[in-house]
Amino acid sequence: MEQQMPCPVCRTPIFFNVYHLLQGERFVCPNCQAAITLSPESHEPVQNALDKLDKLKQLQQK
C-alpha cells in the first residue's frame, strides 16, 4: 500500500512505502529532490507496530 506525506521543504506529496522505508530505502521529492529516510533509532518502534498491525489484519480476515 503506497502512502504519501508532504515534503517538509516544498509540501509536494512524496509517495512512500513504509516496508521499503524499513529496508533503508530513500524516497525523493519529485519537485525539490529532497530525500527522506527513516532514522535508525526509529526502525524498532515502526517494525513492532507494523508486526502488530499485520497480525491484527490476519486475525480479522480469518
Next chain:
Amino acid sequence: MENTNANAYDRAHPKFGAELNIESIINAPLVAVSKANVTMLTGQVRFLLDYCFVNEHKMYKPVMITMTLSKGVVNYGKQPADAGYIQVTEMAFQMPLLCLLPLNTLAIEKVKVDFDLEITSIGSYKSTRKKDAHIVARKAVLNGRVAPQPPRTSKASAPHQAHSHSHLKVSVNAGALPLSKGLLTVIDLYTKAIQPLPQQEAADSNDKL
C-alpha cells in the same frame, strides 16, 4: 434464573422448525454481522491507542518517529567548479507513527443473506401510536420459519425425508473501507504540521524540553 437456563438450552439445542416472528428471523443475521463489524473496529481502535499513542496524565500523545531529510544546498561562497559547491545537509524531523502506518478500516463490506421463509401464521395487534391509528387501526404480525432445504434427489419417486437443517445462507465479504473522517482529520492535522529542524536546533529544542 430459569429464563437464563432456558436461553442457554435454546442456544445449545437449536430448533430448525421453530416458529418465530418474521422480523427476528430477518434481524438475526444482520445483528450478527453488525456485532462482527464492531469487534473488528474495536480491535483497530485498541491497536491505535496502544501502539500509536502514549497515555500521559489522561492525555493521549502521539508516538513520534524520527526521520532524516537530506537535501543538496548550494554554497554561494564557492564557484560552481569548486568542490563543496553543493553540500548535502541532513535534517531530522519527527512525524507521528500514525501517519506512517498503512492504516485502513477492515470491515464487512458486503453481506448477502439468502433463505426461504415459510409463513406459518398471521396475526395482528392494535396500533398504539395515535398518528398511525387513523391510517391503520391494526398492524399485521407475520410468524414464520426458515423453510427446510429442498430434497437434493431429482427422482420424483424418492420418498420425502425430513431434513434436520433449514436453508439459510449468509455470505460475508470483508474489505478495506476508507478511514473514518475523524481519524483522517487527526492524520491530516499531524501531517500538515511536519516541519524539518536542522540537527543543531533539534538538539537545542530537546535540551529545553
